[in-house]
Amino acid sequence: MLIGEIYSTIIYCFATFGLFSNLFLIWLILRYTMKEMQVYSKILLQTCFVDIVGICMFVVSQPVKCGKI
Structure with missing residues (x-):
């Protein structure tokens, strides 16, 4: 869980x-x-506009870890 939080923060x-x-x-x-x-x-x-859209899409589509591994 800690790695996911660090990843999101970065x-x-x-x-x-x-x-x-x-x-x-x-x-x-x-x-x-x-x-x-x-x-x-x-x-x-x-x-610049394409880069802004790409940044927003990358932030919105972050992978979500579900369950225990």
């Missing part, structure tokens, strides 16, 4: 870090993108 810590870093990256892209780089900023924004 997952939540990394997910929180990943969400905050992606949100910070989105803010940087929207705030500081030069006009000539607008095409590339859209690609980076799509990557």
Whole structure:
């Protein structure tokens, strides 16, 4: 049981870090993108959004240990 709690804690810590870093990256892209780089900023924004969705799906779909082993 202790290993499962440690695993969940690590997952939540990394997910929180990943969400905050992606949100910070989105803010940087929207705030500081030069006009000539607008095409590339859209690609980076799509990557950030897909990464956020992936992080959320990974946190939601954590394996649950049932029963005794």
